[in-house]
Amino acid sequence: MDLATVLDSHRVVVCVGSGGVGKTTTSAALAVRAAAQGRRVLCLTIDPARRLAQSLGLSELRGAEQAVPAALFAAQGVPCKGTLSAMMLDMKHTFDELVARTASSPQQRDRILRNRIYQYVSTSLAGTQEYMAMEKLHAVRRDARFDLIVLDTPPTTNALDFLDAPQKLVGAIDSPVMRWFVETLESSRGLSLMGRGTAFVLKGLSRFTGVEFLEQVGQFVGELNDLFGGFRERAKAVYDDLKGKDVAFVIVTSPSPLTVAEAVYFTRKLRDYGIEPKAMVVNRVHPLLVPVASADEGIAHLEQLLRARGDSADARSLWAKLDTALHDDQALGRRDQEGVRRLRRAVGAQLPVLEVPAFERDVHDIGALAQLSSHFVRSEGQA
Ligand SMILES: Nc1ncnc2c1ncn2[C@@H]1O[C@H](COP(=O)(O)OP(=O)(O)O)[C@@H](O)[C@H]1O
Numbered sequence: 001m002d003l004a005t006v007l008d009s010h011r012v013v014v015c016v017g018s019g020g021v022g023k024t025t026t027s028a029a030l031a032v033r034a035a036a037q038g039r040r041v042l043c044l045t046i047d048p049a050r051r052l053a054q055s056l057g058l059s060e061l062r063g064a065e066q067a068v069p070a071a072l073f074a075a076q077g078v079p080c081k082g083t084l085s086a087m088m089l090d091m092k093h094t095f096d097e098l099v100a101r102t103a104s105s106p107q108q109r110d111r112i113l114r115n116r117i118y119q120y121v122s123t124s125l126a127g128t129q130e131y132m133a134m135e136k137l138h139a140v141r142r143d144a145r146f147d148l149i150v151l152d153t154p155p156t157t158n159a160l161d162f163l164d165a166p167q168k169l170v171g172a173i174d175s176p177v178m179r180w181f182v183e184t185l186e187s188s189r190g191l192s193l194m195g196r197g198t199a200f201v202l203k204g205l206s207r208f209t210g211v212e213f214l215e216q217v218g219q220f221v222g223e224l225n226d227l228f229g230g231f232r233e234r235a236k237a238v239y240d241d242l243k244g245k246d247v248a249f250v251i252v253t254s255p256s257p258l259t260v261a262e263a264v265y266f267t268r269k270l271r272d273y274g275i276e277p278k279a280m281v282v283n284r285v286h287p288l289l290v291p292v293a294s295a296d297e298g299i300a301h302l303e304q305l306l307r308a309r310g311d312s313a314d315a316r317s318l319w320a321k322l323d324t325a326l327h328d329d330q331a332l333g334r335r336d337q338e339g340v341r342r343l344r345r346a347v348g349a350q351l352p353v354l355e356v357p358a359f360e361r362d363v364h365d366i367g368a369l370a371q372l373s374s375h376f377v378r379s380e381g382q383a
């Protein structure tokens with residue numbers, strides 16, 4: 001199976017991998033390809049580069065889906081038989097929506113949304129962004145307007161955060177420390193009765209001042225206890241979703257040694273979670289150039305070229321420079337080949353590994369995305 005087939009046969013495709021490897025670009029390319037071929041696609045993306053956002057019609061709104069006009073495809077010479085909508089994920093907005101849905105009354109909703117601890121948790125706590133990407137997916141995956149959802153994931157440096165996010169998040173909110181705060185607050189009814197030790201710990205723990213912090217935590221945990229049943233269940237439902245047969249995980253990586261090691265580790269970790277990734281994209285592979293047989297041959301060839309152009313430059317010194325550049329390129333090409341080989345060995349033959357070349361320019365428009373996606377089909381004779 002290649003990636004194009006994976007795309008055809010699933011309803012949800014999730015792109016995961018280390019930061020900066022090309023997850024957002026790959027997600028957009030997958031979405032463009034499927035839309036061109038006739039699917040009704042929603043691309044949930046995170047922080048696309050400005051020009052990419054513009055070419056997906058996302059230059060203004062966040063947190064709401066935007067239809068990409070068919071004219072944008074046509075202008076780039078890409079026929080589009082289906083439809084493409086894109087949405088830029090906004091984690092705070094998603095978290096707020098979750099609270100609004102789960103709260104027992106509008107008053108409770110407003111108390112939580114106004115709470116400063118909530119504001120911290122919903123914007124800054126590790127794992128929130130990852131969890132909210134999943135949450136958004138859960139909310140839209142049954143939307144009948146779409147038959148394919150492509151989910152980009154946050155630019156975490158550690159790809160594993162992504163899977164551990166819900167436990168971390170629930171754990172942090174529902175931790176013994178938080179409970180201790182609440183109990184202290186309830187038994188002491190205010191800071192005046194509290195021991196010096198507690199006040200000292202509080203100072204160390206937060207950027208808020210003691211009393212205010214305690215009050216806010218107490219209120220927040222109190223409200224969440226109420227919400228919690230729902231929240232925990234929901235986190236579980238969201239994660240059960242990911243194990244569905246119609247969901248395909250695609251691991252994106254670069255061929256450089258560090259990210260290769262991470263991609264291998266991440267593949268194992270997914271398998272530990274009972275999720276078999278469906279494909280791996282090795283993005284920005286430098287081609288291995290065919291070397292010229294000898295310096296003499298190279299110089300002779302250059303002389304010919306220069307003569308044809310009426311150029312009087314010295315072929316020998318030009319060759320010396322070219323040769324150095326060629327050597328550097330060859331080294332990069334060899335390193336990348338080795339990276340791809342290592343990946344293939346480590347993940348096993350059942351996982352298709354697709355190579356996408358490094359383009360000379362950033363991949364920003366629909367034309368370039370479509371071109372990139374042509375590499376998702378395995379060519380004849382490729383391992
Ligand atoms: N194959 C490629 N060739 C050239 N540039 C690329 C390629 N893939 C991605 N890029 C560029 O690299 C940058 C980072 O890619 P991005 O998809 O945002 O990474 P991530 O989402 O993993 O952080 C973008 O400017 C993008 O245009």
Ligand SMILES: [Mg+2]
Pocket residue numbers: 023024025046047048152153154155
């Ligand atoms: Mg990204």
